[in-house]
Amino acid sequence: MGLLLAGCFAPQPPMFGDGEAVPEEASRVALPVRPGPDGTWALNAPAAGLLGQGRTLVRLDGPGKRGRRVALPAEFALAAHRPGAAHSAFVRGDQVVLVGGRDGRRGPSAIARLDPRRGLLTWQQALPPGSRVFLSGNGLEVLTAVCRRRSCDLTGWDTSSGVRRWTRVVSGPVRVVDACRADASTTGDGRGGDGCEPYLVTPDRVGTIDPDNGGPHWLKGLRPPDGVVDRVVKAADRVILVTAPAKGSCRATVLAGGTESGEGDRGWRYDFVWDQPQAARDPHTGCRRDRVLPLTVGFRMVLPDAEGALLVDPYFGTRRPFTRLARGEYPVSDGTPNTIVRAPGRPDRLLYASAGQPVRPHGLSPAARSLAQGFWQDGRRLLLLDHQGHGLWQGTSDCQAFGDGLKGGTVTYCDGDDLVTLRPSARTDSVTDRAGSGGARRRLRAGPDGGPAPAR
Structure with a gap:
């Protein structure tokens, strides 16, 4: 019984936000693909270990995952943050569906599945003009829609094989509206935006689309308002x-x-x-x-x-x-x-x-972003604070850093030509300051408030 109780109250591993843990490098690699001018990547899915910008998509090394670099065809270059737009991607687990675009054409031109393990496009389908692309709520089907004034042509594609599972024509003035909330379709750290359920909207009805056969399921009692x-x-x-x-x-x-x-x-x-x-x-x-x-x-x-x-x-x-x-x-x-x-x-x-x-913590601007509990980015500055707001660690990033709570609270940032991932570590009697210039590391003595002392 004593051993069981001891196990229940065993010390927890260090975590960002516990007020004591400080960062240590979990990995440092040459920056595999540079972000766009705004410091973000068009595709950033930390849980899947994927970064993509332009014609380059990278699968980062990770536990049980071998890194790979993929050169994408020009049609499937990554430039849009919103999944479903031309030059974008849907990510659901190990499934990656690319949405292509061509010069001189408005909207998506094709869809394709990428196998990030092998670095290959396993299937590709051209789309007619005016197509819109959605991912089903379960992530197993890609839905494409071409809507005109009097009908809407819907097609369901199997995500794994690319096989056309069904086609259906819904008559009348129909529009397809997704529940992806444009405001949350994707963020700098790649969370959200995939698996947004599409809805059929007519002047009189609203319905969902059955991913198995494309049949509409009209919602009882819900009539759209005017407008x-x-x-x-x-x-x-x-x-x-x-x-x-x-x-x-x-x-x-x-x-x-x-x-x-x-x-x-x-x-x-x-x-x-x-x-x-x-x-x-x-x-x-x-x-x-x-x-x-x-x-x-x-x-x-x-x-x-x-x-x-x-x-x-x-x-x-x-x-x-x-x-x-x-x-x-x-x-x-x-x-x-x-x-x-x-x-x-x-x-x-x-x-x-x-x-x-x-x-917000003292000294941070309104533009400051939370990366993890107590871990902030304000412009180029990175800062980890304890519960009293005192600094535990500071550094700089040359891109928009991102966190991944699924991996125990890691934070990834750009240090010049390197991509660095930090993990929480038990604090010692000194504090590390990653200045972000040429990869140099400095050891700082602790200041009187427990934070880093000013650099000399």
Whole structure:
């Protein structure tokens, strides 16, 4: 019994964010593929160990994984961050589906499967003009759609073999809208964006697509509101339809359908004048709207009302108490669970804050991003802090660093011509500072607050 109890309370391994662990190099390799001008890669999937930019896709060495470098055909060069766009990729586990594009052609031109282990395209299919590409919710089928004024041609392709599994024509004015939330389709660290379920939207109905045979499953009782349904959000067991702001008036509607969790659930609806303070005014509609700005932040949905953005529970909407922000304010996220409220010319504030809780650690700018618990990137600067906000480690990165919590809290960054992965290690009596210049390493003595002492 004593041994069992000792095992239950055994010391936990060091983790970033535990207030004591400091980084040590887990690996350092020559930068296998350089990021784009913005410091990010078009494809960055840490869990799969994949980096891709332009015509180069790299599978990094890892436990049980042998590294490989693949030269992609020009048609499948990687340039777009949003999966499904021309020159992009879907990643689901070991499945990688490339979406091609050609000069002079708008939208996807072909799809292909890449086997990253062998570095080969195992199949390739050309697509007709006007095609859109989606990945099914289970990741086993690639769905392509060509929609015209009076019908929509749907095709399902087996992801592994490239075999055409089915084709189906849905009659009437049909559009295919994905639930990928443009705001979260992909991030600098490659999370999100794959496996977004597509929906069929007509003037009267909304439905899902059966990946086995392409048959539509129309959702009972959910009729689209007037206007153009521009986005479908799946949240809190609801399908939520969002219309684009109308030209001139900027009026929009958010409509949440009922669920099967209880009888009499009619969902909720909210009509408002769309206004996102950070967005430039669109010259065609006159509305301040940016489709990349998030409509979901943390556990709340954002309704960008001109009278002041509303933060609502996506299940109850405006039927329950909600938070209205002041005009000009809008919620943003820095990668932590905190929701930050931002407005031009005003200091950032936390939406929910206890007395004295800072918006972000002292000395970091509003552009700072959280890579792991206590680990931040602010411009080129990297900083690991303890629970009191004192520095445990500092360095610089020549690209947008990224974390991968699935590997125990690692952080990967660019040190000149090297790609470096850090892992947490038990702290010793000194602190390591990776300056990021030529790979030089310096050992710094600890300062009086437990952080690194100033460099001499």
